[in-house]
Amino acid sequence: MLTVRDLPTPEVLRRFAQRYPDADVSAVSAFLTLLRTATELSQALDAFLARHGLLQGRWWVLILLFREESLESSPSVLADKAGVTRATMTGLLDGLERDGLVQRVFDAEDRRRTTVRLLPAGQAVLDAVMPDYYRRVRALMKGLNEEQRTLMKSMLGSLRGAADVFA
Template identity: 25%
Template structure:
């Protein structure tokens, strides 16, 4: 590892610590915030315990405990999937959606918004590359926004107006902006 790489790694570690410390000062634990953020951005196919487990890269037990705590606090509700009774869908409650307005991560947003568009684009593409590489090394799922997936079909006749060619389901414009566990580059 060269000194530049080590410096970047140290900066990422410090930033992660700042984020987790801010989250730790609130009424929710950092893992609970991460789960709420994911659920608020995930599409209907990805709001499941197994998708959350893959996304967070933690154990099923950790996700189960996190979801149980969020359910006890009235921030989420679990529903059996109508099509597959073994599957559970997780929905944010109104209280869960509301608490995201107090997300401690928003404090960091102010610093990020000071960057120019060019800096933002460079930072985003660099971090996406680092994350994708790290996930590939660990055989993790990439996740991604539907409209950037190779299976996303824009403005099709049998869509609303879009379609997922992998799952063979119509997608609204709003759904196409959500995170999907099936995302493929």
């Protein structure tokens, strides 16, 4: 993923706006700052998870399974919840199963139906990662009080709801 580390100055943005009249300097600046922040947070999370031998996709699958009371789900439901294709989920599950963290359980009556189960080894990985993850999230967010966090979630929700303008 390409990231813009050197965000444009207001002067540069004004030059763009002179050439492209639809450019709202304040909106573009805020948008680029949001993209840069999201990218940096994602990269930092990748580095953190790598120290625990994980990639984000595999970590999310373990979390999604743990969220289920039965610790089980279907591959298609996992793909939908993770926002990835079924083919991508198949690859994630292949690796997790190869590492003994999850197990595919085939329906006895219809082998096309599969359930994925979080195994104790997968739970142990989460148990090793999550306390450190939560400490780091707390440290990241400590500069915002509850009101600011609520406002941030509301503002980001508004942006997420309008993201289809790029579709």
